[in-house]
Amino acid sequence: MKEAVSQRFAEPSSKMTIYSLLAQAINYPGKDLVKSLTSGEFTSKLSEALQNIGINGSSDDLLTLERDYAKPGNNESVLLLELEKDYTWMCFASKPRQVYLFESVYREGKLLQESTFQIARLYYDAGLKLSEDFKLPPDHIAVEFEFMAYLCFNEVNGIKNADHKVESYAIELQKKVLEEHLQAFGLFLAEKLGQHAKTAFYRVVARIVKSVLS
DSSP: OHHHHHHHTHHHHHHHHHHHHHHHHHSOOOHHHHHHHHHTHHHHHHHHHHHHTTOOTTHHHHHHHHHHHSSTTOOHHHHHHHHHHHHHIIIIISSSOSSOOBHHHHHHSSSSOHHHHHHHHHHHHTTOOOOTTOOSOTTBHHHHHHHHHHHHHHHHHHHHTTOHHHHHHHHHHHHHHIIIIIHHHHHHHHHHHHHHOOSHHHHHHHHHHHHHHO
């Protein structure tokens, strides 16, 4: 019985890992991301989780990232600056903007529109309340990915605790977020990211986002 339950939460656990890592990858790059890349932790965790849900086409890309970022002697400060420059140019400095980070800009052409409040209501429905010092609008792509990770976490807890209501509601909200918000927006972002990224990291992230959301 325990083994059956373990198998049931293997998939949502893997999805939780994937969504969380993608949230980190698509947020503004920081020292934690670079450290995870240079240690090989980011690529190994992502590779294992993708394989667990049957996505096997990203193995070569992740091996390339591991070879490029985890090789001895890499300067983390230099790597971080490289990612920061690429991200800043694509998402903030380019005119016209090359990559949209906010769903409302993608859907309605400017920040804080109806789609922003729609996704915020889903956070509230799931029992989340954004703190006052939270800096990102709720429709930032990284926040939406992190929300999906949270819903997968709830699904796993529902399975572990034999709470069908929690499990089914977590699954229902995941479906709603994907169909009404993240899937179309995320695939559009991945397409633009793949077109304009100068670094191998963001080109690989673009392909993985496509694989996951497709």
